[in-house]
Amino acid sequence: MATYSRLPGSVALITLHNPPVNALSAAVRQGIVDAVQRALKDPKVTSVVICGQNGKFCGGADIREFAGPMLGPPLVPMIHAIEAVDKPVAAAIEGVALGGGLELALACHYRIAHSKAVLGLPEVTLGLLPGAGGSQRLPRLIGLTAALDLITTGRHVSAAEALKLGVLDQVTDSNAVDLAVEFVRSVAGQPLDSRRLSTLPCPCPPDVDSLLDKVMSKVRQRSRGALAPVACVRALRAAASLPYAQGMEKERELMATLFNSGQARALQYAFFSQRVVGKWSLPSGARWDNSTARIISKAAVIGLGTMGRGIVVALALTGISVVAVETQEKQLAEASRVVPAMLQREAGRRRLATPPGVISFSSNLQDVSEVELVIEAVFEDMSLKLQVFKHLSSVCRPGTLLCSNTSGLDIDQLAAVTQSPGLVVGMHFFAPAHVMKLLEVVYGPRSSPEAVATAMQLGKRMGKVGVAVGNCPGFVGNRMLKPYLEQANFLLEEGATPRQVDEALEEFGFPMGVFRMSDLSGLDVGWRIRKEAGLTGPGVESTRTRQGRRYSPLPDQMCEAGRLGQKTGKGWYQYDGPGGRVARSDPWVHIFLETYRAEHGLVARSITLEEILERCLYALINEGFNILQDAVAAGPEDIDAIYVFGYGWPRHRGGPMFHADQVGLGRILQRLNQHSHPDVPHLKPSTLLRRLVAAGSPPVQKWREFINKERVHSQL
Numbered sequence: 001m002a003t004y005s006r007l008p009g010s011v012a013l014i015t016l017h018n019p020p021v022n023a024l025s026a027a028v029r030q031g032i033v034d035a036v037q038r039a040l041k042d043p044k045v046t047s048v049v050i051c052g053q054n055g056k057f058c059g060g061a062d063i064r065e066f067a068g069p070m071l072g073p074p075l076v077p078m079i080h081a082i083e084a085v086d087k088p089v090a091a092a093i094e095g096v097a098l099g100g101g102l103e104l105a106l107a108c109h110y111r112i113a114h115s116k117a118v119l120g121l122p123e124v125t126l127g128l129l130p131g132a133g134g135s136q137r138l139p140r141l142i143g144l145t146a147a148l149d150l151i152t153t154g155r156h157v158s159a160a161e162a163l164k165l166g167v168l169d170q171v172t173d174s175n176a177v178d179l180a181v182e183f184v185r186s187v188a189g190q191p192l193d194s195r196r197l198s199t200l201p202c203p204c205p206p207d208v209d210s211l212l213d214k215v216m217s218k219v220r221q222r223s224r225g226a227l228a229p230v231a232c233v234r235a236l237r238a239a240a241s242l243p244y245a246q247g248m249e250k251e252r253e254l255m256a257t258l259f260n261s262g263q264a265r266a267l268q269y270a271f272f273s274q275r276v277v278g279k280w281s282l283p284s285g286a287r288w289d290n291s292t293a294r295i296i297s298k299a300a301v302i303g304l305g306t307m308g309r310g311i312v313v314a315l316a317l318t319g320i321s322v323v324a325v326e327t328q329e330k331q332l333a334e335a336s337r338v339v340p341a342m343l344q345r346e347a348g349r350r351r352l353a354t355p356p357g358v359i360s361f362s363s364n365l366q367d368v369s370e371v372e373l374v375i376e377a378v379f380e381d382m383s384l385k386l387q388v389f390k391h392l393s394s395v396c397r398p399g400t401l402l403c404s405n406t407s408g409l410d411i412d413q414l415a416a417v418t419q420s421p422g423l424v425v426g427m428h429f430f431a432p433a434h435v436m437k438l439l440e441v442v443y444g445p446r447s448s449p450e451a452v453a454t455a456m457q458l459g460k461r462m463g464k465v466g467v468a469v470g471n472c473p474g475f476v477g478n479r480m481l482k483p484y485l486e487q488a489n490f491l492l493e494e495g496a497t498p499r500q501v502d503e504a505l506e507e508f509g510f511p512m513g514v515f516r517m518s519d520l521s522g523l524d525v526g527w528r529i530r531k532e533a534g535l536t537g538p539g540v541e542s543t544r545t546r547q548g549r550r551y552s553p554l555p556d557q558m559c560e561a562g563r564l565g566q567k568t569g570k571g572w573y574q575y576d577g578p579g580g581r582v583a584r585s586d587p588w589v590h591i592f593l594e595t596y597r598a599e600h601g602l603v604a605r606s607i608t609l610e611e612i613l614e615r616c617l618y619a620l621i622n623e624g625f626n627i628l629q630d631a632v633a634a635g636p637e638d639i640d641a642i643y644v645f646g647y648g649w650p651r652h653r654g655g656p657m658f659h660a661d662q663v664g665l666g667r668i669l670q671r672l673n674q675h676s677h678p679d680v681p682h683l684k685p686s687t688l689l690r691r692l693v694a695a696g697s698p699p700v701q702k703w704r705e706f707i708n709k710e711r712v713h714s715q716l
């Protein structure tokens, strides 16, 4: 709702009340409409201030309402009515003015903010555009170029930047509401025409068409297949070329298309998934709200390879003191040179001051004795990690949390060699660790709630999306990746080319197809893991069935030929020398595949784009169902957040489990059955999938409840 009060000196104060972010729910909109009417009718009122309760102006339209029928007064006429008021109206912005919240402020005649406020039009990230007049008013206020940037990226800006851009009239370090009240009193009675943004022309650069074309091609490239950024550019083209009323008509048309698109639903689901995963729970009953996290101020990182360096930077950026340990002198020297530069670059990118002197480098493991938390990031080798954990357990003071950055090794085994297994968890970062948002926090049966809570809290401080997952080979992300990669290799055996497979996946929305991705990360990473698992290497027969399953030796043979990917200049593609980035099809690979097929008596067939997507994606999704069934992930949102934030799953497709829901569980089951083969267990439909289909395919939001019920009745 919104409350109305009249302050001394003829100022009406309208306060939005809808905790926690004062979103514009039907009740709030009704409250605003009523309060504006009162202010208009009251002859003693000469000016109006709109603010939000509890130091938050407004977080925008109420996203939860988008799923149902729109009730209450519509936003657009409400906002028009505010702009039309013939008494000066000021928005007093504290905390946030986002989306519809900023659009409300743009309808006010003046905007005054606290210096810590954050403003933005992030609708594009929810699959929408600023559809309450924002796409037409903002460019009229700050010019087309700046509006294109803010609206197509959805980025939040500080009050200082908003002031510079011209979004705000004044910024204060003290009380923004008091200042706004004082301000509107001082301008009461002055003409308002020039303050009504809808009446102003849109300032445009002379080459407006070329600017719009450039931005359009940039957004198309950046967000492959996403509708909202394209619609945002179209709405801004209308702002630049049409009178306001026609621009609004265009905004309404574009919004209607977006609003009913699957992409908007997917992006809104992704918004809430990100918040759901923060409310973690473990099978033991420990939860985010009944477990206490320790506040870490001193940490250590062991191993300064690529991952370790990124983790050091991520920790240092939060202001934590880091002891960075590397026992190999050459690697240590390089890290001591490179890490401070990485820190400075990343701080600059985030517009932060570089935290001074928080990192100390050492080659001695004894130097970690005083820290509160250690993250081990040594080579992915179990015997080495066991050695490190044993050592850490004796060196660190009692109570120190010991974390491993392993990407899939057994956390319980590591915990077992320490004196306090309850204080051991996995913290699986993704490269580059200081940039990538995902953090898998891996708990074992002995991990204490405090250890999980601390790792999750630390992830949050580092700006990560932490997802608590159970311990199993590959955890969630890499476990699901395995059948996906496997199907991609089988497709090559059957007649596809790396480019064909990659194009299908990139068309779907992945920034990179599976083979380009393998070339980037290095083919030897998987080779090493397969060797450790006894799947390849000296003495292993070169057949297409290993350990009782269909197996493709293609990637092993690529490595044996020295084709390790971008770093060697050759992999599934060829590059302009080692480290090259532009992938070109390589005739060598085509001959290699033909020879391989001939050797194994395989006849290449033509494979459709649909089959590529079904085989790769449904195999991955099926493993997702197995993961839910095994309680390694608490719900589909956890899996989806992992894939969106760590594996390049297109956000506008919500995540693999959301996608399964959209495609239809019955169809996924039917296609898995069709592609299924006795020696490819990954394609055998999971019991959970079968049970969901048998239960009438409930929507993804109901799966958690369904799984819990099935578990109680021992059906899973």
Ligand SMILES: CCCCCCC/C=C/C(=O)SCCNC(=O)CCNC(=O)[C@H](O)C(C)(C)COP(=O)(O)OP(=O)(O)OC[C@H]1O[C@@H](n2cnc3c(N)ncnc32)[C@H](O)[C@@H]1OP(=O)(O)O
Pocket: 020, 021, 023, 059, 060, 061, 062, 063, 064, 075, 096, 098, 099, 100, 101, 122, 123, 126, 128, 129, 130, 131, 132, 255, 256, 259, 272, 275, 276
């Ligand atoms: C044809 C129809 C025409 C309609 C025109 C519509 C045009 C306008 C569209 C919009 O305004 S879309 C919404 C735009 N706003 C946003 O995208 C902001 C989203 N929120 C945030 O970015 C953050 O929540 C925050 C405001 C920066 C606060 O961050 P903080 O970390 O402090 O808290 P959170 O954990 O993120 O959120 C707390 C709590 O609040 C819920 N929530 C936040 N924003 C909204 C919202 N706009 N609507 C509904 N609920 C919201 C969030 O889900 C959390 O709730 P719980 O998950 O804890 O229950």
